[in-house]
Amino acid sequence: MDPERTQSPAAGTSVGKIFADMPLTRQHLKAGIALFFAFVIEAWEMLILSYVSSPIEREFSVGPTSIGFLLSAMFFGMIPGALAWGWWVDRNGRKPACIISLGSYGIVSALSALAPNYWSLWGLRFLSGIALAGILVTVFLYFEELVPVRYRGRATVFLAAGWPFGTLIAVGVAAGLLDVLGWRWVLFISSLSGLWALVVWKWAPESPYWAVRHGRIEQARAAVSWLSRGTINPTGPLSLREATAQRSAGLRSRRLLVMTGVQAVINFSLSWGYWGLQTWLPGLLAERGLSLPDSYTFIAISAVFMIPGYLAASWLTGRIGRKRVFLVFVLFGSVGGLTFAYSETLAWLYVGNFMMSFFAQGAWGVWDTWLGEIYPTASRGKGYSIGITAQRVANAVAPSVIGLLVAVSVGFTPTVVFIEVFFLVALLFALALPETEGVELD
Secondary structure, three states, X not given: OOHHHOOOOXXXXXXXHXXXXXXXXXXXXXXXXXXXXXXXXXXXXXXXXXHOHHHHHHHHOOOHHHHXXXXXXXXXXXXXXXXXXXXXXXXXXXXXXXXXXXXHHHHHHHHHOOOOOHHHHHHXXXXXXXXXXHHHHHHHHHHHOXXXXXXXXXXXXXXXXXXXXXXXXXXXXXHHHXXXXXXXXXXXXXXXXXXXXHHHHHHOOOOHHHHXXXXXXXXXXXXXXXXOOOOOOOOOOEEOOOOHHHXXXXXXXXXXXXXXXXXXXXXXXXXXXXHHHHOOHHHHHHOOOOOHHHHHHXXXXXXXXXXXXXXXXXXXXXXXXXXXXXXXXXXXXXXXXXXXXXXXXXXXHHHHXXXXXXXXXXXXXXXXXXXXXXXXXXXXXXXXXHHHHHHHXXXXXXXXXXXXXXXXXXXXXXXXXXXXXXXXXXXXXXXXOOOOOOOOOX
16 A cells, blocks of 8 residues: 555544653663764765865866866755655655665765766765765654654754764864875775664664554554653554644645745755855865865864854753744854954954854754754655755755856955855745744644
8 A cells, every 4th residue: 555645543642742741761862873873974975075175186187166066966966865765754764764875875985986087976976965865854854753842852953963073074084094095995984884774773763653644553652662661652543633634735735835935945045055165165264374284173173163052052942942043043153154254364264163163053953953843744754855955956056156256266255255145045034934842743
């Protein structure tokens, strides 16, 4: 039977109500660790090519524009990949999506280390983007569906803190191994992280929300019992809170269509504002006189400053809600970006970038949580995938556009200001979205 057409079970205890009453246990920590490092791997893989691009440029005799296009290859792959995975994860489950995505990424990424020329490397990076898009689409909505309601926001923002850890690993691997082993070995070592799929398989159960939505009641009961360490053992019928009309309409309901358009603009703008800067940060820092080793140090210290940003956002979202935290953090992140753009000294360069690192990443953590909560279980994967697709369009286009600006010597300040304007667009559109802190998932 087509899982999308499976009839919902008879009305009974709401899964959302079970998670409203569920205690936070060691099992949530295990599932969180499994999915946290899945996101670390995502960040690591998305950034690693930026930090080994110089020897690739020399070996394949290409220029900055071609390197920008190569950096975009993975994101071009994530565009169709995210849409496909969004449909797949709603149809076939959260857990298998994570496992298959990680495993297939590891294989394709390992092959990219053997690429004989520029275009074969581009093609393999494109395929790795298709594979790894499954993690990006799934990991946050999956974790939200495993965590008790009162801890959901804080815990999921913590999950987003995997990004700076992935950044630090990417910088560390590139700085420590690039000169010794070369860029091919760096990519191969990165590909071994695909083995983490085995940990996800062992430590994370299927989402009870998804299981109930598809009539797998026993699977949902087993997951609830495991997550609660036996303190909750539902025996009667289980149901979802969402209305029948909403289940039937999916993304076609007017409310969800409007919110999907709004969140797509926010995702595009946030991603352009962040990725347009990060992919060319070493080159932009070079215009301010920093050498490549100094740039690595600058990026690493900036990544460390992201961590307290996530922690602050996590603490605040449980107290004042997603919307207020997001708006304030995006605003101050933009102020940091403008400070960075107009800095005349190294000290102000650090101040501006550290403000961006703290506030922009805290905002990303809240957004990754907020995005999945505005959709019902039946269409959460598809809705999330549209947002991820909008991000990847920005990721795919931004490096090439910024690379063109760098190539024609537009200058440091105008380039950074152009990038930062997109954060303000995200701030304005976020005003239209509802608050979801403390609300049971549908």
